[in-house]
Amino acid sequence: GNSVTQMEGPVTLSEEAFLTINCTYTATGYPSLFWYVQYPGEGLQLLLKATKADDKGSNKGFEATYRKETTSFHLEKGSVQVSDSAVYFCALGLSESNQGGKLIFGQGTELSVKP
Amino acid sequence: DSGVTQTPKHLITATGQRVTLRCSPRSGDLSVYWYQQSLDQGLQFLIQYYNGEERAKGNILERFSAQQFPDLHSELNLSSLELGDSALYFCASSVDRAYNSPLHFGNGTRLTVT
Numbered sequence: 001g002n003s004v005t006q007m008e009g010p011v012t013l014s015e016e017a018f019l020t021i022n023c024t025y026t027a028t029g030y031p032s033l034f035w036y037v038q039y040p041g042e043g044l045q046l047l048l049k050a051t052k053a054d055d056k057g058s059n060k061g062f063e064a065t066y067r068k069e070t071t072s073f074h075l076e077k078g079s080v081q082v083s084d085s086a087v088y089f090c091a092l093g094l095s096e097s098n099q100g101g102k103l104i105f106g107q108g109t110e111l112s113v114k115p
Numbered sequence: 116d117s118g119v120t121q122t123p124k125h126l127i128t129a130t131g132q133r134v135t136l137r138c139s140p141r142s143g144d145l146s147v148y149w150y151q152q153s154l155d156q157g158l159q160f161l162i163q164y165y166n167g168e169e170r171a172k173g174n175i176l177e178r179f180s181a182q183q184f185p186d187l188h189s190e191l192n193l194s195s196l197e198l199g200d201s202a203l204y205f206c207a208s209s210v211d212r213a214y215n216s217p218l219h220f221g222n223g224t225r226l227t228v229t
Contacts, residue, residue, distance in 0.1 A: 043222045
């Protein structure tokens with residue numbers, strides 16, 4: 001079936017460290033891939049997306065590349081800040097035969113950045 | 116602020132009861148999605164509506180039902196509640212029904228079943 005697997009958290013880093021959160025997926029067809037971020041007490045917000053193989057999504061210093069050959073969409077940031085502390089969700093978007101759509105989310109990875 | 120409004124923010128009720136969660140989508144968005152977030156199951160897609168019609172269905176229990184009204188707001192009805200239904204319920208909206216359109220999430224309704 002269709003699924004998303006993320007590295008388990010929590011991930012704890014010092015400020016200005018390099019961040020990688022691994023995400024791999026299983027899907028039929030040609031999904032779009034997303035990273036969403038959830039700050040405490042809030043809903044999810046779109047961080048970045050990629051709609052086809054080799055696309056790179058980027059936003060706020062974060063980036064991820066859609067790798068079809070390895071079915072991966074790893075999230076990276078060169079220098080994290082305390083304000084990046086949140087839960088990060090990888091997701092894949094699938095079309096539905098009745099012309100709807102849905103996102104399937106990974107389990108989320110909590111990131112904690114210490115000053 | 117995503118522009119998606121969910122009410123109420125918190126709901127505490129007893130087993131066997133029925134509750135209604137309400138969602139107003141972002142202005143201009145025609146699709147509404149419902150998700151359930153719990154510690155053991157993560158974020159589970161429940162159902163999608165587009166312009167008043169059901170478009171996609173996920174792991175939604177038969178005890179749960181939803182609808183989208185002509186003004187595009189949506190309600191999620193949960194009945195015969197069980198302890199395991201305690202979770203954070205999110206509504207999200209998008210401008211169209213395409214699977215690769217970004218979703219805009221509300222802040223959720225936290226349901227506690229005692």
